[in-house]
Amino acid sequence: MSGGEQKPKRYYVGVDVGTGSVRAALVDQSGVLLAFADHPIEKWEPQFNHHEQSSEDIWAACCVVTKKVVQGIDLNQIRGLGFDATCSLVVLDKEFHPLPVNHEGDSRRNVIMWLDHRAVSQVNRINETKHSILQYVGGVMSVEMQAPKLLWLKENLRETCWDKAGHFFDLPDFLSWKATGVTARSLCSLVCKWTYSAEKGWDDSFWKMVGLEDFVADNYSKIGNQVLPPGASLGNGLTPEAARDLGLLPGIAVAASLIDAHAGGLGVIGADVRGHGLVCEGQPVTSRLAVICGTSSCHMGISKDPIFVPGVWGPYFSAMVPGFWLNEGGQSVTGKLIDHMVQGHAAFPELQAKATARCQSVYAYLNSHLDLIKKAQPVGFLTVDLHVWPDFHGNRSPLADLTLKGMVTGLTLSQDLDDLAILYLATVQAIALGTRFIKEAMEAAGHSISTLFLCGGLSKNPLFVQMHADITGMPVVLSQEVESVLVGAAILGACASGDFASVQVYCERLCTHRALWRGFEC
Ligand SMILES: Nc1ncnc2c1ncn2[C@@H]1O[C@H](COP(=O)(O)OP(=O)(O)O)[C@@H](O)[C@H]1O
């Protein structure tokens, strides 16, 4: 902008609710991130495979981080707010108060987390119906989706939860309701996790067949009968109460939300890579696979026409990029698996002490330790005798088998730091092989993928990124802006504000303004 024609600056706030923490960012009109804050959130595991959270705790964390990122900014310049979150199930009563999702009756724990696997019997029965809707979730419904969890609540907590429930929200939709009082759901969450069709709406026969006919009877009012595309402006914007909570002004635009992986996909998939000699330069956007790597990894590929990939979720229409079909592969635990392997090893206390002494994270320490012990060989050769099968929490894609378990072969009696470093490497390699397995399944079904675009916490780990390049044989592109998921959330706020005509218009604008990319070659 030239000096004489200064317009007031315009900012957008993006809020990203991950599995372990809530993050917020203040983003400008070019998608540049100006301030960042994060805050941990509580998790409970009252019994094996039951994972719960508190919607009140999550909202409180959203308020802490939002207040931090807008400090020192003229609040009148903040034009829009967007949320993304994990696809956990939030349960509220008819007056919007939290209801317990547990046998203990603890109503603070009113969220069944996305990775909760309690509803095994329910999902098996849903899959036995062979309902035609299942072809839009890769042929097999996942226990991590909402229908089996709802059925579990009906069958197990009838009096304390099910009969009292007034509202079942996907977490991204809970947040937009909390901010605006509008109960409309995002097309993204309903299509990807609730069996809603962008073209045909709800399918009564499915809900009747699986024993959840209650929703049909009340015209889906408890799970959403007003559906908006991600980025659409909700009601009259931020309510006075939510504005007080968040430290913003009432009335600013609030967008229909996205699931976290989809926000990450939106943040990176349209990136301008010109001038780096990458194979995807000049190819359609459908040649890119966005991989959002946090607690889990999600593999987001888009296409002009629907592609049915066995064991890979979708095809979902307009659930991430408007006008495109989405296939979503995934690995249910990746960051969580690496943390589990490293923290559970006998040499972990020694690793922690040594990393702390060098003011490094344990992963930076392990990466440099691997460099020391690999000698002249490529690092991958350290694991010729040690192999990990990474399905410690079942296989989301492409085997779509929640009963699978993890495995390590090639163990010895050694428990020293070298042993820990090599086990860590084998785990990272196993995860990268899982990505290759998913990519190959997508290609076999009709996708044509040439480049990976990584984001999320694990993309900050150079070993993780390099292994993905080496094992898939594809270049990996990282955004200059590390917090791409938050950029995706802020894009929603920018669209809701009306400053950009559509999600694509803002994506194009921010991508041409941010043409700085780091590539990892295989
Ligand atoms: N700098 C880093 N180096 C290595 N691993 C990292 C780094 N930062 C985050 N991680 C890993 O990324 C995972 C969390 O990613 P994040 O995107 O924050 O997750 P979520 O969205 O699920 O809360 C954790 O397993 C963590 O160990």
Ligand SMILES: O=C(CO)[C@H](O)[C@H](O)COP(=O)(O)O
């Ligand atoms: O199912 C998903 C997206 O469809 C995600 O795996 C889930 O939302 C958790 O994400 P994260 O690993 O970023 O916490």
